[in-house]
Each structure stands twice: as structure tokens, then as C-alpha cells.
Amino acid sequence: xxxxxxxxxxxxxxxxxxxxxxxxxxxxxxxxxxxxxxxxxxxxxxxxxxxxxxxxxxxxxxxxxxxxxxxxxxxxxxxxxxxxxxxxxxxxxxxxxxxxxxxxxxxxxxxxxxxxxxxxxxxxxxxxxxxxxxxxxxxxxxxxxxxxxxxxxxxxxxxxxxxxxxxxxxxxxxxxxxxxxxxxxxxxxxxxxxxxxxxxxxxxxxxxxxxxxxxxxxxxxxxxxxxxxxxxxxxxxxxxxxxxxxxxxxxxxxxxxxxxxxxxxxxxxxxxxxxxxxxxxxxxxxxxxxxxxxxxxxxxxxxxxxxxxxxxxxxxxxxxxxxxxxxxxxxxxxxxxxxxxxxxxxxxxxxxxxxxxxxxxxxxxxxxxxxxxxxxxxxxxxxxxxxxxxxxxxxxxxxxxxxxxxxxxxxxxxxxxxxxxxxxxxxxxxxxxxxxxxxxxxxxxxxxxxxxxxxxxxxxxxxxxxxxxx
Numbered sequence: 259x260x261x262x263x264x265x266x267x268x269x270x271x272x273x274x275x276x277x278x279x280x281x282x283x284x285x286x287x288x289x290x291x292x293x294x295x296x297x298x299x300x301x302x303x304x305x306x307x308x309x310x311x312x313x314x315x316x317x318x319x320x321x322x323x324x325x326x327x328x329x330x331x332x333x334x335x336x337x338x339x340x341x342x343x344x345x346x347x348x349x350x351x352x353x354x355x356x357x358x359x360x361x362x363x364x365x366x367x368x369x370x371x372x373x374x375x376x377x378x379x380x381x382x383x384x385x386x387x388x389x390x391x392x393x394x395x396x397x398x399x400x401x402x403x404x405x406x407x408x409x410x411x412x413x414x415x416x417x418x419x420x421x422x423x424x425x426x427x428x429x430x431x432x433x434x435x436x437x438x439x440x441x442x443x444x445x446x447x448x449x450x451x452x453x454x455x456x457x458x459x460x461x462x463x464x465x466x467x468x469x470x471x472x473x474x475x476x477x478x479x480x481x482x483x484x485x486x487x488x489x490x491x492x493x494x495x496x497x498x499x500x501x502x503x504x505x506x507x508x509x510x511x512x513x514x515x516x517x518x519x520x521x522x523x524x525x526x527x528x529x530x531x532x533x534x535x536x537x538x539x540x541x542x543x544x545x546x547x548x549x550x551x552x553x554x555x556x557x558x559x560x561x562x563x564x565x566x567x568x569x570x571x572x573x574x575x576x577x578x579x580x581x582x583x584x585x586x587x588x589x590x591x592x593x594x595x596x597x598x599x600x601x602x603x604x605x606x607x608x609x610x611x612x613x614x615x616x617x618x619x620x621x622x623x624x625x626x627x628x629x630x631x632x633x634x635x636x637x638x639x640x641x642x643x644x645x646x647x648x649x650x651x652x653x654x655x656x657x658x659x660x661x662x663x664x665x666x667x668x669x670x671x672x673x674x675x676x677x678x679x680x681x682x683x684x685x686x687x688x689x690x691x692x693x694x695x696x697x698x699x700x701x702x703x704x705x706x707x708x709x710x711x712x713x714x715x716x717x718x719x720x721x722x723x724x725x726x727x728x
Contacts, residue, residue: 260398261326264289265311270298293402293453295394297328300625310353313394314361323368324398329357330427331390331412332623334692339363339386360391376403376452380463384408384448388692390472390622394425402453405463409470409689410447411622411680413486417442423458425451428484444486470680470689474624476672477613478522478583489673492525497671498612499529499581501663508579508608508659510534517573519582519594520544520566526612527581536579541572541602542594562593568602577606580657584613586626588633588655595656606658614665615643618686619700621693626683629704641686 264285266273275281297312315326333339336356343349349362360383367374367382374382376395380403390411396402404425406414416425417437425445426432432442445451448466452459471487472479476494484491508514516538518527531538545565578598585591591609598604615634619627629635637647637654643662652660665684669676680689688694 260321261315261324261396262289263313263315263326265297265308265313267306267308267311293396293400295326295328295396295402297330297394300623310355310357312357313396314357316361316365318368320372321398322372323365325364325368325395326397327361327364327393327395329360330392330414330623331407332356332621333359333387333389333391334621334690334696335388338692356389360387360393364395376401376450376454377461377463380405380450384464388690392427400455403450404445405450406445406447408448408464408466409468409680410466410487411470411472411689413471413475413480413484414445415442415486416445416451418458423451423453428481429486430481430483433483444488468689469678471674471678472622472624473668473672473679473681474584474620474683479624482522482525487674487678494672495522495525495583495612496529497673498663498667499526499531500533501667501671502526502581502610502612502661503530503533505661505663506530506534506579506610507661508577510536511577513575513605514577514579515539515541515572516579516581517541519580519591522583523581523612526583530579530581530610534579539572541569541576541578541604542598543567543569558589559593559596562590562597566594566597568598570601570603573598573602573604575603575605577608578602578604579608579610581610581612583611584616585611585633585662586616587631588651592655599656607656608659609652609655609657609661611660611662613663614668614684615662616683617641618683618697620683621688621696622680622682624683627700629700630707635704 271277274285295313299311312328313326316324318324333356336359339359340351343359343362344351347366351358363383363386364379367379391407392412392414393405404414404416413427414425415429415432417432419437419441424432424435424437429442433439446466447469448464449460449462452461476489476491480491482492482495514536516527516531516536518524520542521544528538543566545567580598582591595607598607615638616626616632617634617638619629621627626632637651648660648662652658665681668681669679672679682688682693686697688697
């Protein structure tokens, strides 16, 4: 076989049998070759099913048309593209995922011209794709490219060292492979690194009049050891903690401690504690040895109890400043706060969030696609949170107080100009047309749900006066 795709559902350790040395070596022998692409799926649509796992492979008798590719991002105009494909071609779509749409778009271009270059292929795709879309591509001839969308919403890095080439979403993945830091570079938005066996070259396939790097990469998503687009993740989180400290209102005394929610909030928590002159302690231990499948199907309280262990020897009688990276749905946080007070025996828990309120969905690759599922919009009258709204939120989750960072702090803490960041989930200002349209649809759906809920409440309250509905 010129191309072979190996994939399954599970962690990398599980799929590649890393805990079984002989089986892992056998898999590696079977997959041996001069080039490879890989993907770890973070699903924002579709199913947890092997057929949705990437890379996607497209078989063809012609080597130039036989390819495999993987995709990091999310197409905001996926519904329109899917409808267009079904209406104007004889293609059949079997999955509810934008990856399959990209698969068909690439296949269509290759069917028109099997000898089309990687640069020409991307030039034809770019005007049709709205959203975030980093691609890695390999065909049966051994030709490869990695590309980043013109807005640069998701990060993409590459390295060349001696005869070796590698690319990854984060720089830390490349340094872990042994590439020297000075050889690791960002793929600029609208550019591709093309590898054809003879050369490795960086080429531009689309203009990039503006950038829209997702700020959530620095807040939460990326590894703390990574750096991309000239901004280090750890230093960004450190500055977020310093900003939290500057805005702290709890009187500092001997019974005040800072506790991070593991793991992404640790840098911000340590920095905040240092600025305040109080201890930053791991009063909350995360169980890193419990598999995701083990807790699936259990109720939320059980999941939190199994995932986190509060330490009463750290928190007993203390006023805890609990630092978290963000609040999306607040479901886990609410259970966690109850656990800290019940089992951790904390006297007070004051929640500090190293992020502004999440008020709008993400249509570019983070799994929060509806307004109704978000916590903050249920309490905020506008886009700027008030102290009264923060207090109502605190009461809802069981905290003694709650403080967010303002939107204005983000760019300064990340270290990039605000106009180069996508902050749509905290401002409701989207960098693409399809994203703006999807937000309007999401608002309409949320309003419809509220109206239906209100009607149900009114009907129930007139027929059953002994029950209370919120």
C-alpha cells in the first residue's frame, strides 16, 4: 500500500498500544515509511465513532488523486457548503462533519485537474472556506503540505532540522521531538509549507489582511510550554494572574490562600498569589489516572467527586481564592464548590476567573455552539458584567464571591494587539460573515427557548400552585 490509514477511538496511548511494547512495535513496523500525518480529535460536531476519526483517506487509482488529510478547526459555513455539494454534485455525504465536506471539495478539485499543485489547490479552496481550517495533507506520491487559514485562528508551527521536517499545532510538540527551538517557526496565516521530497518551501496561497488568533488558546487550550505567534502561553497566564491580583478585593490575612483548579489555571494562580503575598497551594488534586470512559454515564456530582480530591488539611477553615481559567457552562464548577466546602471544609470560597465572561458561542473550533448552554448570558443584561450580576452568579454556583477579568485585559496579558485576536466568545464580535450569521441564529434559538420556557412556566403555575419553576 502506498498510503495506509490507522485510526481508532481512544487516547493515543490506547490506540497505538503504548502500554504494550510488542504490539506498539508491531504497529510501528506496519506503518513504516518516509512520511506520515496524524490527528488527535477534539470533536465539535459528529459522533465519537471510528469513522469520524482523522485522517480521512480518499482512495483513487491515480496516485495524485489518492490522498489522506487531517483538519484542525471548524467551518462556520459548513451548512451552506454541505447543501451546495448535495444540490450541485452527485456526491453522497455519510457523516455530519465539516471534515467530510473538505474531503469532497479537495476530491472535486483533483477530479478537474489531477496534476494541480498544492498551492493551486489551496488557492481554489480558500475563498470557499469560512472559519478556522488548518490542514495537513499527504498523497500517494509522497507530496505533503501543511496550511494555515488566512485569519490564523488556530496555531500551526513547523520545523526543519537536517533532513527532518515536522509540523504541529503547538511548538512544544516539536521541541519534544528533538527539534531545536531556533528551528521552530510559525506558519503565517494564509501560508502553507509544501514538502515534495526535493524541497521544503513556505508559500502564500491567500492574502491575510487581518489576523484573528483565538485568545482561548492562551487562556486554556494550549500547553503551558508552547509559544506561538510571538506570544508565550505560560507568560500570558502569568500576566492574567497578576491582573487578578491587582483587582482583588478580599482583605488579605493569614487565613487566605490561593488554590488553582488543575491544571491550566495553575500559572495564573501562582502569579496571583505571589503578587498578593499569600500561599498558592494545591488544595485540589486532579485524578490523572481515571479514564474518560470510566466516568461516562455517571451523574455530574459523581464525575466531579471521582475527578477531584479536595485536601481538608490545606483548606480547613481557610478563605480560599479559587482560580479557574474560564467558566463556560458552570456545571462542573458548581459541584466542585460544594465539594470544597463539604469535604475540603473551606470557610469561604471566592472564585476568580482569569478570563472575561463567555457570552457567545464559538463557531471556530471550541465546543460551545449555543447561547443557552453558556452560564453568563443567563445573568447578564449587556456585554459588560456588573458587580450585581457577578453576585447573582456567585450565589447560583455556591461561591462567596465571583470576579471575572474585563475584556480590556486580554490583549495586554496575551501580549498581542486586540485587533489581532478573535475574542468573539467574550464580545460577540465575529471575524467572519458566517460566524456572525450563526450567532444571530443562535440568539434566535435562545430567545425561542426562553419563550417556550416562559409559556410552560405560566401554564404550570396556573395549574399546579404547589410547585415552583425557575
